[in-house]
Amino acid sequence: MELVSQFTEDAIAKEDRICGRPACGSVILKGAPYHYIATIVPSQPGRFVCRACYLRYAQKLLTSVRPSSVRPSSAQSLPDPNVIRQSVNAAQRRCPDITVPLLWQQPPVGSSQNRVPGPTGYSAHHAQYSLEREQWAKLAYAPPPVETITLEITAVYEGNSWKKSGRGINFGNICEGKKDIDARLDTPSLIAIAFDTILPKILTFGRGFPWRTQEFVVRDAAWVDLSGHLPAIPYFLAQCLVQSRHAPKTTTFKTKEFSLMVVVPAVQWSEYEEWLERTEEEETLHEQLQ
Template identity: 30%
Template sequence: MLPPPRPSQPNVAIPTSWSPSAYTYPPLLGNSQTQGGASTSFGYSQAHQQYAVQRQFWATKAYQSSVADTITVCFKILREVPGKPKGILVRNLTEGEPNVLASITPPGLRQLGIQTMETKLTAALRGLRIDWTRIPLREIVNWVDLAHQPPDIAYFYARCMTGKPKPKETAPSFKKQTKAFELAFVIDSEYWEEIEQQLADNESSRSSNGRGSSQHTPDGSTVDLESHARRPSPEQEDDFELNSASFNRNQGHTQLPVTRAASKRNRTVSVTAPRTPPPSKRRIIYQSPNQDHLRDALLEGGSSYSQLSGQGPNSTSEQIQFFAINDCSLNDLLADRRFQGFVCDPANACLGSLVIEAGNYLGIGTFKTAEIGYLTLLHLTAGHLGARANEPVAVKRMYKRRKTPTDANPGKWVLNRLTSADEHSKILMEANVLFWATSIMNFTYSFIYHFIQSSSERPPFEIPEIRFVRAGVAIVHDQSTGPTTLKCSISRTYLIEERINEAKDGFYKFINNGSAVPLTMTRKDATELSEFLAFTQHVQFYKTKGAVYLSDLQGSMQLLTDPQIMTSPLIGEGAEIFGDGNVPSAFNSFPEQHCCNHICRWFELPELAASADSDTRSVISNS
């Protein structure tokens, strides 16, 4: 009997888990099998390619203990924001990785973090590819950049070792950490601006490619591609036409219900069918929200890290009496000799609350400080300050500087608040100045509109619409009960003003109270507004016969605040009126310093000059 034939392929036994064959060893090949080309489990298959990976895996396991030392790492995506030392969370992107080997090195942590967060960040940025080489990985606790740490030393392992060894041990042992180690990929502000610009470009390109666009049909009508793509079913279309029929109120035809064979619902048609094609019916436009924008808004708005503003830890709440500074025309103000100034009338007081962010200053002036606040009145007043709950306001208080340095603050001045009585009187004076300034400015606009209406031509320039901020006085009372009497006193007095959004509208000093010359502006519109305000000073000085004008004009392009009323030194014979900013020397210099501009000339205002008597000023008029 002849020996069996020698196989033409390697005789390799494949494990049963890798082979569909049920044999542990392959049968010998016969002549018929070698020539028939039958499929058998001989030779190397694709499963053998896992040999190197499996060998490395089990070789690593051989040098580890039965229970590996692991930690939990939490990865986040942050971006730099001015005023936030450690940035804010991007799109609420946070992911924890449990069972991470404690022996992992900084490069391994970075690689693991990229694998964990890359898909999430790409999805949050609507498919935008990120250059990870520009994003450092930092530990959130100490803000250490892992790129500057030794690459071959385990980063967290030493922190997990106990200080004292366990009994019968000579070395410290590994202690399982209950709190995750937090790492963050930090995107700097420059790179984040590039990302936002790229997202905006991608959004505009998608919009220009036909999303939500319309197309003209051959008959000249317009078809909305987005609504045409989501055309309703016949039954839904019947419902839609029934609902939209209520909008067709201009037709005078009688409507009768008829039934179509294709629908079980009634429709209305006109008795008199017009020969011309009927006008297109008004359709109810419905549009789903943009999913990308909705997702971004939910992620950004739902994250606590995204709140850049709000009540801080130093916020205080005060129960107040609020006295609004109402508008009053100059004629009415002069006619009522009982109240020719601002008065805190108890009959007009409103109760409410005031939240103040102590120390969060909007600005510090020469006599006053302005802090961020929120005003809520029990009875909301339309058209005045406090028209809505939690209205953002500027809370102003008087102060004086301490000239003597202290040990804690040598060489620097500090804020000293006034006594309750002094603060109350000075705040009332500030409110009175604002009350008079509003009346004088309204009088100025009355002159402007009257002159324009009586003129045969319109001014070749725009008339700015500007006003003083709405304001009021808030008084806080301290009450203490004694054995037999109830003691009540005013403890604090605030000047509450409509807040100017300086970040959005800017803040400018147009004219100082010490000079009639407008300050130099860098913006063209600010320069034009300063010229207009100089013109208003001319109107006020001229129409009051050299008695009063407004100065120290400052604020935004729509709102003014902290004015100063300048009066003639002859009024009151040297009495101090309208506060410390009413400087007599500045008033006397106004006619000489004021330079008429094109607005003054168009309104035919006369030139100002000094009279022979240096103590009196007059207006040279052609009349």
């Protein structure tokens, strides 16, 4: 009969009992090791056997065992610090920047042996975990904002000659509308929305030109640079609050549409026009040569 052994090499009998192998029948004393041997058929019950019978089953060719299940209990030893350190390092490569202190073979004070490189203990990333978890939990379960606005976001460049207004000049017909925007958003959030919406279209429009997007700014319809305002303060909310007709001392929210512009600096736009002219001349010359 084919048998299967489980991980019970460390099991200790809590009371005297008879070995379950019919050919043995020896007494397993309280405190002695005993092992459970299961049959290959799940519906049939297994048996508890003594250590000698367990080793006998383990040596049979038809017995299926796990590699560590035949290890004698006397071979057990204390944890290997090198193995544990390797496991910790492997886990840290998949986790935030956390260094676990070395707990085995502590070196003397001032010694550099067996010391984990880098800072010991949790880093600043872990300190922010609970705060970020609470913030994302609120966003996940919070209802959609009631007070919302609409944004019209365009791509413009600065004018730098007397023929141009000095304000934003549209290019590429790049214009996107965004509905249901929270009216309580501050300037960093609005800037992020504008860049996420327009930057991919600018890169597609001027494909091949090395745009320096870090120089782009976001301005409103009054040509105000949003980066100059303090964060955590709603930017458009005050313009949506109007006095109530029924209660003059109170205000009510009225949704509105606002304009934002992703602005390319005048110097960079001039570089783009020069690059575009050179590119067109090179393409024309190449076609003539062909």
